[in-house]
Amino acid sequence: SLSAYAFDQQQSIVCVSVCVRPNLAPLLERVKNRSAALSVPNQSPMERFLKRHLSVTQLCEQSWCEIKMAYGFVKPKVRMLEMQKTEVTTGASIHLARELEVKPDVVTVAAVTREDREALKLISMLQMVPALEAGQLVREFPVFGVLEGMFFMGVVDKLYRSDSGELVLSELKTRSHNSLPRPPRTRGHSLQVGMYKLLFDSMVKGSVKRDHLLHNLQLDPNQVLGSDLQTHTRTLGLQAVTFRELLDHLLVVLTCSNLCAIDKLRLEYSHQSSGKLIGTREVAFEEAQLRTKIRGYLAYWRGERVPQGVEVEEAWKCRMCPYEETCDWRRDRSHRLMMVNKRAKLEC
Ligand code: SF4
Known part of the structure; x- marks a missing residue:
């Protein structure tokens, strides 16, 4: 029945x-x-x-x-x-304003090809890794890699060292209500920071391979970077002419950096109209549980349900x-x- x-x-x-x-x-x-x-x-x-x-x-x-x-x-x-909707666009503006606080010198670089656009992200990462190693706060750090057989991409809102030296991954969420959300509303937020940790950890451990990015984003490794981009990479002291050279350089820098796995996951809630911090929440990281959830969601994408x-x-x-x-x-x-x-x- x-x-x-x-x-x-x-x-x-x-x-x-x-x-x-x-x-x-x-x-x-x-x-x-x-x-x-x-x-x-x-x-x-x-x-x-x-x-x-x-x-x-x-x-x-x-x-x-x-x-x-x-x-x-x-x-x-x-x-x-x-x-x-206003809430979504206001949230995006707050994120941008926070990013500009730590990156005041915005440089305009022309990106001609898809490889150029991806190269800009890699260059940004190459600049952020040493800053993070030196204990500085970085924002909008791209992460990518394979989780449960699927290639994922994302952008971590904030990475920094706590006073006790722990590497903290924090995600800013803006709210129209001046109060912390109830648990059912934060499920997705916890999933998000958990997945970011899995991706970041696999990047610094050297588990992300060149072909993962090339194959899944359909990028040409031999594509010569645009002239504007090449000039920009030279001013940063990087020697890369093709997309493959830049990507290989990044993977080596990530693996050889002194960065280890993320120690703490945090959610930061901010009030949209006043811009004031409402509060923060620590997120527990349960890898086995998280991977089970991801597999469950992927079952839909793979047409299994x-x-x-x-x-x-x-x-x-x-x-x-x-x-x-x-x-x-x-x-x-x-x-x-x-x-x-x-x-x-x-x-x-
Ligand atoms: Fe929207 Fe999902 Fe509810 Fe349908 S079931 S109305 S899609 S929230």
């Missing part, structure tokens, strides 16, 4: 289909159709959305609601409007979702609840 447990705990079409009662068949058909709209048979989301790698923030969005994230791909205009929306315990998320009116998952969830309640009443 159909029970809340079947939906809440297992949340899979297979589970639903074995629990079906005849009068629930139309509802289940709609669930299947919804899944079909967000996933194409014989095509994983990686293939369907033409992806070779993922960003850390993508997985964080997924941890909020997979259906919402998937809608972002099939209904990009709605997502674009969401990204233009359909996307899952939020269940009734977290229905408050739907009230702030731009897809609330059109979301099939939300509609089906209400129907499922109604049916379960009706059945419970009848059985009483």
Whole structure:
């Protein structure tokens, strides 16, 4: 028989289909159709959305609601409007202002090719590694590497040494409310800093290989860097003509640096309108648990399961979702609840 447990705990079409009662068949058909709209048979989301790698923030969005994230791909205009909301743009401006505090001398360098654009990130890293070794605070540090068989990219907000010499990775989150968020809202934030740590640690341990970046970003290792970029690298004392030379140099610098694994993960919450710090939270790092979570999220990307929306315990998320009116998952969830309640009443 159909029970809340079947939906809440297992949340899979297979589970639903074995629990079906005849009068629930139309509802289940709609669930299947919804899944079909967000996933194409014989095509994983990686293939369907033409992806070779993922960003850390993508997985964080997924941890909020997979259906919402998937809608972002099939209904990009709605997502674009969401990204233009005042809270999002104000948050981005605060991040930029903080970055400029530690990088006051902005240099304009023309990037002509994709390799040039990636090279700019590598050059920025090459400048930040010695600063970090010298105990300085750095911001917007790019991280990349392979986690559970998938290539990920991300940008760490802040890295610094604490008074006791620990290497701290901190992520700034801005909030419209002047209070710390409740735990369900911080799940994605903890996932984000945990993944950044995994990527950063593997970079300084030498686990990231040249081909990981070249293959996953489809970059030409022999691409000669633009003339503006070459002039810039020379002013920094770097000798690199091709993208491969610059990348190899960075990988050696990372591995031979005195940087070790991240010691502490921290979330910093700041009030958007006043810019004042609301508070900080330490994040515990449980590697095995984190890797299990990542594998679970990747199962969707690899087409091993359909996307899952939020269940009734977290229905408050739907009230702030731009897809609330059109979301099939939300509609089906209400129907499922109604049916379960009706059945419970009848059985009483
Ligand atoms: Fe997810 Fe709810 Fe938005 Fe649907 S309405 S996409 S279930 S958050």
